[in-house]
Amino acid sequence: MTKPREANGYLEEHAARLISSYAHWTGKDLVPAGSIVARARRLFHAPYAALSHDTEPDPILNYANQSALALFELTWEELIRLPSRRTAEPVEQAERERLLATVAERGYIDNYRGVRVTRTGRRFMIERATVWNLLDEDGGYYGQAAMFSDWKYLGTRHEP
Numbered sequence: 001m002t003k004p005r006e007a008n009g010y011l012e013e014h015a016a017r018l019i020s021s022y023a024h025w026t027g028k029d030l031v032p033a034g035s036i037v038a039r040a041r042r043l044f045h046a047p048y049a050a051l052s053h054d055t056e057p058d059p060i061l062n063y064a065n066q067s068a069l070a071l072f073e074l075t076w077e078e079l080i081r082l083p084s085r086r087t088a089e090p091v092e093q094a095e096r097e098r099l100l101a102t103v104a105e106r107g108y109i110d111n112y113r114g115v116r117v118t119r120t121g122r123r124f125m126i127e128r129a130t131v132w133n134l135l136d137e138d139g140g141y142y143g144q145a146a147m148f149s150d151w152k153y154l155g156t157r158h159e160p
Contacts, residue, residue: 001062001080002076003076004040004044004063004065006041009036009037009040010037010040010041010043010044011040011044011063012036012037012039012040014052014062014063015036015039015040015043015044015063016036016039016040017134017135017136017142018030018043018050018052018063018134018145019031019036019039019040019043020135021132021133021134021135021142021145022130022132022145022147024107024135025107025108025132025133026108026110026130026132030043030050030147031043031046043065044065044066045065045066046065046066046067047067047149048065048067048147048148048149049064049065049067049068049071049126049146049147049148049149049151050063050064050065050067050068050145050146050147051063051064051065051068051072051079051145051146051147052064052134052143052144052145052146053084053143053144053145054142054143055141055142055143058083058085059083059084059085059143059144060080060081060082060083060084061079061080061082061083061084061087062080062143063145064076064079071118071124071151072087072116072118072119073118073119073120073122074118074119078119086117087116087117088114088115088116088117089115089117089123092114092115092116095114096114099112099114099131100131100144103131103132103133103144104133104141104144107132107133108130108131108132108133109130109131109132110128110130111128111129112126112128112129112130112131112146112148113125113126113127113128113129114126114129115154116151122153123153123154123155124151124152124153124154125151125152125154126148126150126151127148127150127151127152128148128149128150129146129147129148129150130146130147130148131144131145131146132144132145132146
């Protein structure tokens with residue numbers, strides 16, 4: 001999978017899943033209306049962090065916009081090989097598992113708060129995150145996504 005960019009329509013097919021699934025669960029628009037390529041571009045360049053993972057038993061990240069890539073200090077190549085559990089510290093894993101189970105059961109949550117960690121071990125608190133199930137064209141489960149615009153660095157590092 002290549003990084004979202006103009007030449008590939010900013011991965012419009014995957015972006016369309018994020019956008020349509022978000023609207024399905026929340027009744028809100030993730031990005032303003034327009035063509036799917038324009039919406040995918042807006043999502044990739046959005047001022048909030050947006051990312052998703054696949055359906056594997058140990059889910060792997062498969063999308064992040066520029067804000068999320070910068071926040072987690074990842075390149076695209078690092079992102080698409082990273083198990084999503086690695087975005088949380090080991091002490092946060094049980095809470096993360098409860099979060100994902102709740103989202104799987106209800107479809108989404110819109111007020112998640114938790115500590116996350118960057119590739120280099122920098123810790124940050126996210127507030128008011130929305131986490132939702134991704135749906136494929138037939139309404140089947142396709143993974144999960146998150147978006148948030150409120151975060152604060154905590155000043156301590158976790159050893160990656």
